[in-house]
Amino acid sequence: MERHENTEQEILRAAEQEFLEKGFAGAKIMSIAQRAGVNHAMIHYYFRTKENLFNRLFEEKIRLLTTNLYPALANTEQPLIERIKNTISSHFDFIAENHNLPRLVVNEIISNPKRRKIFRQKIQFAIKTLKPALQTELDQLADNRQIQHIKAEDLILDVVSLNLAIFILFPLIEGVFADDNKTFLEHRKEENIKVILSRLNYKI
Amino acid sequence: MERHENTEQEILRAAEQEFLEKGFAGAKIMSIAQRAGVNHAMIHYYFRTKENLFNRLFEEKIRLLTTNLYPALANTEQPLIERIKNTISSHFDFIAENHNLPRLVVNEIISNPKRRKIFRQKIQFAIKTLKPALQTELDQLADNRQIQHIKAEDLILDVVSLNLAIFILFPLIEGVFADDNKTFLEHRKEENIKVILSRLNYKI
DNA sequence: CTTTGTATTAACAAAATTGTTAAACATACA
DNA sequence: TGTATGTTTAACAATTTTGTTAATACAAAG
Numbered sequence: 001m002e003r004h005e006n007t008e009q010e011i012l013r014a015a016e017q018e019f020l021e022k023g024f025a026g027a028k029i030m031s032i033a034q035r036a037g038v039n040h041a042m043i044h045y046y047f048r049t050k051e052n053l054f055n056r057l058f059e060e061k062i063r064l065l066t067t068n069l070y071p072a073l074a075n076t077e078q079p080l081i082e083r084i085k086n087t088i089s090s091h092f093d094f095i096a097e098n099h100n101l102p103r104l105v106v107n108e109i110i111s112n113p114k115r116r117k118i119f120r121q122k123i124q125f126a127i128k129t130l131k132p133a134l135q136t137e138l139d140q141l142a143d144n145r146q147i148q149h150i151k152a153e154d155l156i157l158d159v160v161s162l163n164l165a166i167f168i169l170f171p172l173i174e175g176v177f178a179d180d181n182k183t184f185l186e187h188r189k190e191e192n193i194k195v196i197l198s199r200l201n202y203k204i
Numbered sequence: 205m206e207r208h209e210n211t212e213q214e215i216l217r218a219a220e221q222e223f224l225e226k227g228f229a230g231a232k233i234m235s236i237a238q239r240a241g242v243n244h245a246m247i248h249y250y251f252r253t254k255e256n257l258f259n260r261l262f263e264e265k266i267r268l269l270t271t272n273l274y275p276a277l278a279n280t281e282q283p284l285i286e287r288i289k290n291t292i293s294s295h296f297d298f299i300a301e302n303h304n305l306p307r308l309v310v311n312e313i314i315s316n317p318k319r320r321k322i323f324r325q326k327i328q329f330a331i332k333t334l335k336p337a338l339q340t341e342l343d344q345l346a347d348n349r350q351i352q353h354i355k356a357e358d359l360i361l362d363v364v365s366l367n368l369a370i371f372i373l374f375p376l377i378e379g380v381f382a383d384d385n386k387t388f389l390e391h392r393k394e395e396n397i398k399v400i401l402s403r404l405n406y407k408i
Numbered sequence: 409c410t411t412t413g414t415a416t417t418a419a420c421a422a423a424a425t426t427g428t429t430a431a432a433c434a435t436a437c438a
Numbered sequence: 439t440g441t442a443t444g445t446t447t448a449a450c451a452a453t454t455t456t457g458t459t460a461a462t463a464c465a466a467a468g
Binding site: 021022023024025026102103105106107109110111116119120123124127148153154157158160161162164165166168169171172173174175176177188191194195198199201 | 225226227228229230306307309310311313314315320323324327328331352357358361362364365366368369370372373375376377378379380381392395398399402403405
């Protein structure tokens with residue numbers, strides 16, 4: 001009998017891979033078991049159902065996603081423009097490290113109204129705590145003619161859109177625009193920052 | 205025995221809905237049959253397998269996607285900036301009318317290496333026919349100080365990213381930023397144009 | 409009005425997937 | 439040592455999903 005150091009963790013690790021690649025419907029208990037190197041009964045032993053296992057992972061990931069935009073923006077030591085640059089950069093890096101996560105979240109939220117409702121509330125909360133202060137700062141800079149006026153929500157959506165899309169598109173365009181993926185992504189990160197700063201019309 | 209006007213078309217219509225909503229793995233023959241109001245054996249009668257039915261629809265959709273960016277850009281009557289505005293706008297509208305299509309294409313291309321290869325070749329071809337002329341025009345305007353210098357491929361990716369992402373994100377943020385979806389999307393379309401024109405640093 | 413080919417249905421079969429269980433096993437600890 | 443506890447396995451069962459077929463209805467052509 002093969003004893004694992006920690007079967008439960010192995011299963012979670014394997015399941016995370018499988019779900020991220022194939023989504024809930026495409027993932028198969030047998031395939032997860034194989035990846036984890038365990039008998040598929042173990043998955044039922046530890047998690048009872050496929051849905052259980054999925055929910056456990058999914059909720060953890062949602063937490064990750066919904067708390068990611070704050071930190072770089074909140075650090076009020078630096079001037080806003082610097083913080084925006086850092087936010088774009090760290091948001092980009094976060095998605096790079098979790099490049100399948102947005103796709104999974106979108107897919108599973110669309111196919112599950114209950115999850116959708118919960119998620120929207122989290123987003124709503126995140127926006128509510130982010131927007132007012134950001135808008136105030138943006139308005140101040142705009143009044144000083146340092147940037148062009150913009151609604152905080154548009155800025156947020158512009159950033160998220162640019163960063164997100166490049167990773168969603170990546171499997172479709174890998175190798176089309178550049179041979180070296182790492183260089184390509186680094187370049188796109190800079191481009192995204194450039195786009196946002198242009199939108200703000202920031203001088204120097 | 206219930207006779208349909210055109211069973212095959214009914215099945216295709218229903219299958220399109222189902223696949224767009226749930227993806228290949230999530231779609232069920234029985235559910236498609238129900239939507240089409242036919243016995244599920246009819247699906248096998250007309251298309252033999254689920255995969256057949258899927259491929260038939262998928263290839264048609266790929267054709268749509270890969271030919272969508274051209275027309276508004278190609279019309280060399282107008283000045284480039286106008287054509288770019290129109291391209292953004294019509295690309296946006298196209299995705300609006302096919303808001304589930306990008307998600308489906310990305311998902312199924314990721315889970316199928318053969319499809320991925322074919323698609324990349326199509327993209328590669330589309331880029332090859334689009335990029336040189338566009339780059340020449342962009343360089344000319346940049347030399348005349350009418351716009352900031354930009355690589356054609358970055359411009360294309362910026363446009364596609366902004367337009368795509370808002371519809372991929374839409375199910376997650378519906379109702380968060382605005383009550384009226386139509387107004388929200390119209391506003392985002394304008395914002396995307398504004399972002400791109402700012403990036404080009406176009407005066408007036 | 410019969411023949412012929414296509415369309416439809418229900419019932420069945422096969423395959424894939426998820427879930428269950430009883431028995432074997434490992435380990436710690438009395 | 440033996441026994442209690444949690445872990446693992448293989449075999450099985452249930453369910454879901456896909457695919458097949460034989461019987462039959464229907465419409466059009468001869």
